[in-house]
Amino acid sequence: MDSHLKELELLNPWFDKLPYQWENLTNYGTTVSFKKNETVFHQNDHGEYVYLVKKGRVRLFLISPAGEEKALAIVGENGILGECSLSQDSRYSTSAICASAVILKKISRRDFISFISQEPDFIFQTLDMITKKYRLLCSQSLQLSYMKSLPRISALLIQLSQKYSEKIDDKKVQLTIQFTQQEMANLLGTTRVTVAKNIKWLEDQNYIIKKGKFYVINDLAELNELANDQLD
Incomplete structure (x- = not known):
């Protein structure tokens, strides 16, 4: 594959059908469903939950003081949402709205932390998801500035x-x-x-x-x- 195509794939804002294994996590939390265009959480809300996407796609975005939207990524099957709330201030860094009908596993922040502390392999999956989003943000910042x-x-x-x-x-x-x-x-x-x-x-x-x-x-x-x- 062309090196530029590989780079585009690495920085793809559509995180869908990710090769993660979350089987044991499904023993936690509850299954919830949302319709297209329903909001899962708002930017700066207190982050009480982490969500695992079982089906559908959720768009992560920021809202400017003027009310303008800047989409960051679309998270699909096997992706997680709200992991940014695991930081010390425990607030969501973005808003999340459903880009399609969605089925999510809703896990309390405390249960998710307990889960990954007992299952070290899942720490790496969580870090990989965070790293992918961080890398994408860096790329988008560069593109907005120079491309x-x-x-x-x-x-x-x-x-x-x-x-x-x-x-x-x-x-x-x-x-x-x-x-x-x-x-x-x-x-x-x-x-x-x-x-x-x-x-x-x-x-x-x-x-x-x-x-x-x-x-x-x-x-x-x-x-x-x-x-x-x-x-x-």
Whole structure:
């Protein structure tokens, strides 16, 4: 795999179907369900619970003083939420809202700490999840400071394809997940107008096409070259 594609996969904001094993954790807490767009917790709330995602996807985001949203990551199956509350001040660093219908395992902060203290292997899984989110935050900060919008949008399309796509041929893939331009804008820290303009340019230049409700990337290698153009 191309080194830049590997880097994009490493910094993918979609944490879904993660290769973690949480079997013993399911003996703790209760199973809860949420509908799409329901809030799981709010930024700066006291962190009473840690959540294990059993099914669906949850979007983590920050809210500015002006009420603007900056999405950080989308956490899916086998991911955990609220582990930031394990710090001394025990508050949630982000808000969490359901991007789809969701089933979660809700574990008290005390029980989660007790669990990982008895099961050292799970400490490493928790640290790995925290590290992935930290690495992603660092990358997003760098991109916001130095990268143009077109490479960032191209990179995000590739990252989507790494998690949710079907191969058509050696070059083409079709995305299997729908997204709005506003959702992409929130994740990239830009405006919907900027996303719309760049998506149209990508379509006009035949990098992507819309097929029904889903986008097709015509040539992953060519889109990757565009995503790798990081000069401002």
